[in-house]
Amino acid sequence: MKQSTFLKIATGAAAAAIGGAIVYSRATRPPVINPDVPEPTRPVEIDRYLGKWYELARHENRFQKGMDAVTAEYGLLDDGKVSVVNRGMRNWPDGEMQEAHARAVIVDEASNAKLKVAFFGPLYTGDYWVLDHGDDYDWAIVGEPSGRYLWVLSRDPAPDAQTAELLLQRVDALGYDRWALRRTRHRK
Template structure:
């Protein structure tokens, strides 16, 4: 293989690797995208620079004209005294009945968005993983959820290897 071919193969591996889910994290089946659309409140997360210091974080999902899903994340920075938002796009990795998407907020680079837990009866809370165990979110339709739902999330995430001691419990005022 020549250098150009090797470079292309390496780039493809890196880009696909970001869409892979952590070992043991299995996306849900029986997913209904239309029921997932709308606003979700971030209840808990493992913190990252792109969300550092943000409270009142929400994610809004809507359909795109190209068949994908529009993602609008918003959060309030107390330090800056302003709202911050990021718009992205998501597409299904396998099929629309599997809660496994790739999400991009900039350019051709995608990251994994794996729904590994969901209240499939009412679509009221969702457990989401990124490409590795450094990325974890608990989302809900309301800014507060029942304590037993929080504990079930922490228990399962811990079993899957996420460091739940570092969870940020998001304030919604």
């Protein structure tokens, strides 16, 4: 993979994970979707949150524009930090998978629902809030405090219709626009 392509991929994936903390010009920064971002609704058991997640939908953003087959995989590191591996594909369905690596630190130990994610060391850091999740950690809704970014995640790339509707209702209840979500395609 070319160095410039890798940097674009890594920068995009980094921003995808950390949302509004990266400084963009006003022309490229997405609009605020939710001016009243709620605090995370439930504590997170990190051991249960770890593993692979499929992105079902997101509010489109510059750094993920046109990306499909998006996944995020989380693991616990020896130092207590969380490893992050983001993958996705541009030019669906024949594009090349792109990936970026990061580390996250839990910043709210009372709930474990707020993390700071860093790509390229401290070069790109930002907030990652688990706003809500399923009792069995089968779905999660992730955002950040600027209200510009939102991701809907699931352990299954194609959840049943009832779960999909529940997620859309939760997006609404959290104050986001479900109709502005961009669905993420995955191979069946």
